[in-house]
Amino acid sequence: MQLCTFKLGDYFFGVDVEKVQEVIRHQEMTRIPLAKKEIRGLINLRGQIVTAVDLRLLLGLSKFSDSDEPMNIIICDDDGAVSFQVDEIGDVLDVDESSFEYPPETLKGIxxxxxxxxxxxxxxxxLVLDADKAVEVTA
Known part of the structure; x- marks a missing residue:
């Protein structure tokens, strides 16, 4: 399995590389009034309007400050594209299924x-993020 990796704070995450359309630098965005707190706004990606999701807030970490310039991982699904905003982009890693562990019962919340x-x-x-569920939660 191949995972596109990224950092959020002190944590190292990965998403299935097949879900990733592209990785881009910080983009200017338009705020959406009355949107969920995890939705940072909308970005224009070569004419395609994409919702930008603050993964820090979604996972219960501290939010990005207004001066931060997060990177964007564009995730595709059947309904279009969503941008996951992250601290830093890593590499694409091949992982060995034998080193996989399910999350502990002590992991709580979203x-x-x-x-x-x-x-x-x-x-x-x-940590392996379920991109489909993350998109569902923000819809």
Whole structure:
């Protein structure tokens, strides 16, 4: 399995590379009045309007400050594209299924729904984000 990796705070995440359309730098966005707190706004991606989701807020971490310029991972599904805003983009990694562990029972809240599990790498854990469920939660 291949995962597109990224950082959120001190955490190292990955999403299935087949769900990723592209990775782009910070984009100017238009705020949406009365939107859910996780929705940062709309970005114009070469004429396509894409909703930008603050993954930090979605997972219960501290939000981006107004001066932060997060990176965007554009995720495609049947309904179009969504941008997951992250701190930093990593590499595409091949992971060994034998190093996969399901999330512990102690994981609570929305993170329990969105994190499929973790891969044990040599120097850290790679948390696997369920991109489809993350998009559903923000809809």
């Amino acid at each position: 993170a329990r729904e969105l994190i499929q599990g973790a891969y044990k790498l040599t120097d850290r854990l790679l």
